[in-house]
Amino acid sequence: MSQEHVIEIFDKEGNSLGAIIDAEAWPAIKPILAREFGLFSKQGPEAKPEPMQDWEYLLQYWDFPYPPDYDVACGHCGQQTENWSKDDPRLFRLRAASLSGLVTFICQKCNARIIKKHFKNEILTETHPYLDDKDALKEARYNTSAK
Ligand SMILES: [Zn+2]
Structure with a gap:
């Protein structure tokens, strides 16, 4: 330059x-x-950066009998994507990813929390609308099992 x-x-x-x-x-x-x-993001500077490193770790140590899944759907407002990591801007922001297979997203349309739980034989998806986000007990339990 x-x-x-x-x-x-x-x-x-x-x-x-x-x-x-x-x-x-x-x-x-x-x-x-x-x-x-962390400037210029649509969510403003207070939005947490996506923990992409954690996601990469999960992919690296993926031991489920199916390939990693990238689709996310919000059970609250209906927004969905085939591959959250390719959306620009993001339709769903990665909030957390753990080696245990627990992956959490925030719907950028309605702020709901989408939790994907990967098990050996199935993937369970839960949507927690934004108003229910104060369920601290549940969150604590998830965090404990995730670490
Ligand atoms: Zn939504």
Whole structure:
């Protein structure tokens, strides 16, 4: 990147105040800011990043007698996808994934929590509407078994 794409700004004492990035350089910079600082996401900065590492672990140690499944359907508002990881923007955001096969998504349309439980012979899907999200006991139990 040539110098003229980025103009650094200093105060009178020479302390760095920041930088101005021109329109040509911006598309290259923006994804880095998004990745490093969680900026520009539709959910705002307070949205937790998806735990993709956990999902990768689950795939890596997948020992169920069927291939990994990528379809997600919301039992509350009916939104569905064939492959949540390919949706851009996401229809469902990954909230949690554990080696035990418990995968949780948040429906981006109605905020419901979709829990996919992978067992040897079947996959059970539960939808918890957003209002029921305060079921702390249940959540705690899931977390314990997941770790
Ligand atoms: Zn939904």
